Amino acid sequence: MLTNYGYKDGSGEYFITIDTEKCTGCQKCVAICPAQLFEVVADPFDPLAEREIAVVREEHRKKLKYSCVPCKPSGERLPLPCVQACQPQAISHSW
């Protein structure tokens, strides 16, 4: 399942997508994100499945544009730490 966190506003679209089929709940994104964007919790979208997946923390969902600023300078941009750290390639950003 593709879980999209974020929003669209007058300035653009800001979404982080996590593919829950790929996510293993390994915690690597949690450790590497300088803004502590992620957390690993019991799958909120399938209460009957007993497994843990990464989600974007509630308090960041409406301000992703600003939360992600440390890794997204306006000049030359290095690969995003969360995208790189995720071995199953479950994380992607829309901007």
Place this chain on the structure above:
Amino acid sequence: MAEAVATATPQKREYWRWTEYNWRDESLDWRGARVISVGIDVGSVSSQAVILCDGKLFAYSSLRTGSNSPTSAQRALDAALEKTEVPREKIHYIVATGYGRVNIPIAHKAITEIACHARGANFIYGPTVRTVLDMGGQDCKAIRCDEKGKVTNFLMNDKCAAGTGRGMEVMADLLQVPIEEVGPASLAVDEEPPPVSSTCVVFAKSEVLSLLRLGWPRERVLAAFCSAMAHRTVELLMRIGVEREFAITGGIAKNVGIVQRVKRELGIEALKPKIDPQIAGALGAALFAKALYEKEQKQ
């Protein structure tokens, strides 16, 4: 000197206010039921409670959410129980969902409304539903699901009230059109006017006021507003992709002005609900409550 006379001003009519209701299936007898499960959806504008007997829809209620979610949940449950004679202690399992779900002490578990809406839509519209648009009180969700009602992709816009019930209430009040008549009135135009601003309800409100000052009739203004809101939700849907069959849940599913325009813009029909589409979230929660109770019993 003339005496000041207190003139009784007539009570101002609340155009935004919609009717609260409850319902029960008279043909069902709860006494024989093995599992009585309850789902309570405490939304930002309205609260629903659904009672299921062995997975069959037995009773439901829809009320306005107050400022306190535990009380709103209790009121919704009481209203649903009112016609049923089911004693409170006969309920086996309660699942809470919606905006206020985290703070409901009477519930055994809280589940995100995205999972609940997909499950509820699957129950209301049948297993052919693949895309669900939930237009709620304060947010709007586009959900893709499989034949079992399991979510496969979702997108939520809860940053702004544009395209939601709250925005609709604001317009109903501003234009003094009862909320139930907003949809039909917005369709009573010969030609679709250009839409108003769709990024924000407050901007839309000031735009609507200037249109009124230009002498636009109310119907035309409502058409401009509804088409903006429909366009906004269609954009949300386009991001996750629309697959047949398509259904709309939530309070706005009852607004024909929005439903017609969403259909027109998407170019596909929306399924007709057999049950009140506003209870989809609570219904999904009640279905989860049944599954969770059975799982607990097995252990």
